[in-house]
Amino acid sequence: MSITTRPIDSSHPRTSKVVRPAWEEPRAPLExxxxxxxxxxxxxxxxxxxxxxxxxxxxxxxxxxxxxxxxxxxxxxxFAAYEQILSGGVVTRAVLVSVGITTVGTAISLVVSVMAAYGLSRPGSFAHRPILFFLLITMFFGAGMIPSYLLVSNLGLINSYWSLILPSCISVFNIFLLRGFFMGIDQSILDSARIDGAGDWRILSTMVLPMSKSVITVIGLFYGVGYWNAFFNATLYINDSEKLPLQVILRSYVLQGVSVPGQVSVGSGEVATLAVQMAVVIIALVPVLIIYPFLQKHISSGVMIGAVKG
The missing domain is CATH 4.10.810 (Virus Scaffolding Protein; Chain A)
Structure with a gap:
């Protein structure tokens, strides 16, 4: 007894149905x-x-x-509250200080982090494993506030802008994130450039960095937001009120409810104290709100790439 088989008609509605994963199925109206x-x-x-x-x-x-x-x-x-706090007083000066610290600090942190991550991602680099082990220890154990203050003091950085940058210049987590991405780059591409005579500096600047825009953008945003929102180091190391960043002024206005020395009285005339406090909050939020939409595309892809390859 012979059995004949009929070819499946792919045009038939029952056989042409596309099977999709469960998470791509249309959701129920209630869900x-x-x-x-x-x-x-x-x-x-x-x-x-x-x-x-x-x-x-x-x-x-x-x-x-x-x-x-x-x-x-x-x-x-x-607009009286904004006119008052931006009329050349303490808040105006604090904004300039915060912008300068954020710009310089982010640039230094990115340069050092990229160089460290690239060096640690290359197989056979000098003291590869001991440096990784040392960095890993610093993620879990810290010296504490008093040793950190003594170190900054002995370096002569008290009441200096560098005291707001150098103690928080490096994030080991960000270095490991960058290192994981660099290790995911196809090694054959880098080897071909090395065969053509390119050194590590040229490979890093012309090949690795252009392929790492997304993850570097994410790391830069992490550093920038960290510098912009930092206030604790300023309360420890800065004694001159003219060198205080914006977040310290914000803390003085909103949390402590005190007037900042050198600023016009906030309770006089038509300007309400509460309006001035909220205006300082908005000024502190505006830079992040402005920058984030332009970096959103890189942030989404960079975080996913670093999470998968790291």
């Missing part, structure tokens, strides 16, 4: 609705407080008094 509600709630938790802070910073004393504090419903709007 989609619940997902939308959760995402909307999370967005509201971020947007609503920011909206209230921005609105309060632009509100007049009468509007803040009528609202009993933070303003939710717009009333009389004014």
């Amino acid at each position: 989609a609705g619940a997902r939308a509600i959760v995402l909307f709630g999370m967005a509201a938790l971020i947007v609503v407080p920011l909206y209230i802070v921005v609105l309060t910073s632009f509100s007049s004393q009468a509007t803040i008094t009528a609202a009993g504090g933070m303003v939710v419903v717009p009333g009389e709007l004014t």
Whole structure:
């Protein structure tokens, strides 16, 4: 008895159905609705407080008094708070200090981290394993505040801008993240460049760095945000109020509720104390809010690449 087989007709609707993974299947209406509600709630938790802070910073004393504090419903709007804190006082100087520290510190941190990560990613590099072991120990054990202060003091960095950069210049986690990415680069590409006579500096600058834009952007953002938001080192090492960064001024205004020396009184005239405090908060947030959208594409891909290859 012979059995005849018929070829499967790929045009038939039952056989041409595409099988997709479970996570790519269309979601049920109930699941989609619940997902939308959760995402909307999370967005509201971020947007609503920011909206209230921005609105309060632009509100007049009468509007803040009528609202009993933070303003939710717009009333009389004014730029008086921003004009006062940016009129050449302590806040203006603190913004310039923070911008300078963030720019210089991020550049130094990136250069040192890239060089260290590239050197540690090359097989057979000098003292490869001992240096990795030493760096790994520093991730789990720290000297503490007093030894760090004594070190900075003995180096003559007290009341110096370098005391805000050098103690936090290197992040071992960022070095390992970069090293993991560099190790994922195809070794044959680097070997071909070496055969053509290129040295390590040329390979790093012309081949490795162009292929590492995403992960370097992420690391640069990590360093930049860290320098911009840092305040503890300034409270330890800076004695001159003219050298204080913005985050220390923000802490003095908002958390401690005190007036910063050298600044015009915040409670006089039409400028409300609360409006000035919220204006300082906004000024501290603006740089990150401006930079992040331009780097979002690199941040998403860089974090995923570093997580997978690291």
